[in-house]
Amino acid sequence: MTNVYIGESVHRGKRRLIGYAEADRLRHMYMIGKTGVGKSTVFQNMCLQDIENGRGVCYIDPHGESIDWLLAHIPKSRLQDVVLFDPSDTEFPFGLNLLEAHDEFEKDFLVNECIQIFYKLFDPKKTGVIGPQFEHWLRNAAQTVMAGPEGGSILEIPRLFVDREFEKKKRAHLTDPLVIDFWTKQMVHTSNFHKSEMLNYFMSKFGPFINNSLMRNIMSQHVSSFEFDTLMDGKKIVLVNLSKGKIGEINAHMLGLIVMSRLQMATLKRANRASDRRTPFYLYVDEFQNFATDTFASLLSESRKYGLCMHLTNQYLTQLPDAIRDSVLGNVGTFVAFEVGAEDAKILSREFSPITEHDFIGLPRFNFYIKLMIDGKTSEAFSGMSLPPEEMRETTVMKDTVVTLNRLAYGWPRLLVEETMRRELR
Ligand SMILES: Nc1ncnc2c1ncn2[C@@H]1O[C@H](COP(=O)(O)OP(=O)(O)O)[C@@H](O)[C@H]1O
Ligand SMILES: [Mg+2]
Known part of the structure; x- marks a missing residue:
């Protein structure tokens, strides 16, 4: 019909x-x-x-x-x-908070998306601008800012590496042993020189969004204005x-x-x-x-079971990256x-x-x-x-x-x- x-x-x-x-x-x-x-x-x-x-x-x-x-x-x-x-x-x-998660599935999904988004924006051809090192830091930092009942946004990530009080407050809520290890086993042994190098690296990616009041006012709100599950159902x-x-x-x-x-x-x-x-x-x-992002390519093959009809x-x-073109x-x-x-x-x-x-x-x-x-x-x-x-x-x-x-x-x-x-x- x-x-x-x-x-x-x-x-x-x-x-x-x-x-x-x-x-x-x-x-x-x-x-x-x-x-x-x-x-x-x-x-x-x-x-x-x-x-x-x-x-x-x-x-x-x-x-x-x-x-x-x-x-x-x-x-x-x-x-x-x-x-x-x-x-x-x-x-x-x-408000539009990339890292707003309500359960473990959402947390994992969003941390992965966060990494994919940074590849897409800053290293679409994967030439090494963003490598495994950045991925590792970003993954752990994102998990850390999300910890605790108040949640957090990606714009708070650089702050983790300069504000000890903030770092402590966030770490107190961590439960994932791998993320805890990142701080207790890895970061404690990282020299200040390397930390500042890492901070510079984060700032070069996040800075433009933090310094732009339009983006900051949207991305820093912890609670997003809308959730797609309600919008789709409604x-x-x-x-x-x-x-x-x-x-x-x-x-x-x-x-x-x-x-x-x-x-x-x-x-x-x-x-x-x-x-x-x-x-x-x-x-x-x-x-x-x-x-x-690449996640999208996989969704294209599966989403029919979820009731999402896409028009692209x-x-x-x-213009399309290989994975996406092949999937389309x-x-x-x-x-x-x-x-x-x-x-x-x-x-x-x-x-x-x-x-x-x-x-x-x-x-x-x-x-x-x-x-x-x-x-x-x-x-x-x-x-x-x-x-x-x-x-x-x-x-x-x-x-x-x-x-x-x-x-x-x-x-x-x-x-x-x-x-x-x-x-x-x-
Ligand atoms: N079938 C049609 N008959 C007459 N005008 C059309 C038709 N389809 C599109 N247009 C007009 O042609 C112009 C270009 O259309 P648009 O949809 O913006 O193209 P595209 O998205 O491919 O760049 C617009 O001004 C639109 O109003
Ligand atoms: Mg057009």
Whole structure:
């Protein structure tokens, strides 16, 4: 049964909508194409249909334009469900703590994610900028700041190595013998020279986030403003605006990676539930290569059992790290390809045979080839066109209402956040 329309196909002069069924959506959709061909519009159109049909969605938008468009079209009856995370709203920062954990599974998962995120941001090609040594320190330091009922954030990690009182307070809560050994067997024998070297190393990675008040006010709050398990179960509309123009590229990537980690964690935790209690949730990630770690590659192969339907897009296959590209090509049920460059056309012609390299290079805007999952099987490739976007409607009232509701429900006044931070530092 059709659950959403992707676009339309034209066969012997007749137009037909391309329907996509719920069970098939669990096998995920990947879309590729040069800039300007209409990719974001396809996702916006699909996401709006999901919203109109009362489903839960998350849209991760690196430009902000898709979110503005969605906000202008969301029906009034669903305004209450919108969770708008806009980090550039500095007066009412949301809290987003990568290391907020409620049990041992979450702790382990998040410490691993933390390491992966640092690789992704600072050493994506694994050239040794971040090596086993940093990993070891980071793992133990992250476990230590998380210890105790008050928890902690990654921004407190450097403090562990300069503030003895803080270090003592945190260590008193440790229970993991390996982490205890790190402090009692290893750190006590580490010279001050090495410690300061380690501190410099941490500061070079964490410093930019600590010194930026926008990032500090979001990342240092111990309690995150939202948890994905509740949002997914409650069929919320989660809009994540990561417009780099407003907050800077590395900050946008960092926040996107944290959001994705916390979403993945909530998804994996659904494994413990009966399958009829895994309410489907629809995730859209534009320019997804910026927000995907290696964990994500493995989730792509498994998440259908968890009720997470993913929609991913980016511009070039060559942009994707090998593990992620292989996972996308190997696992995705529905594949949409607009015009691409010569290098990608070669790869696509193998995936989409009998469509040729040449076909992909010459595709007009808004036209694509699609291999659609139908009843659990991927179809032969056929051609289609995207649906034009509905015109922007009057947006300001809607957007203002959503912003006000969200500031009250999820944000904290900036002065309060900063005061809490000062008190903790005392
Ligand atoms: N089917 C369509 N018909 C008409 N205009 C379209 C269609 N699809 C997209 N557009 C317009 O084309 C422009 C580029 O689309 P966009 O979705 O932003 O492309 P991309 O994400 O691939 O860069 C936008 O202004 C959009 O409104
Ligand atoms: Mg786009």
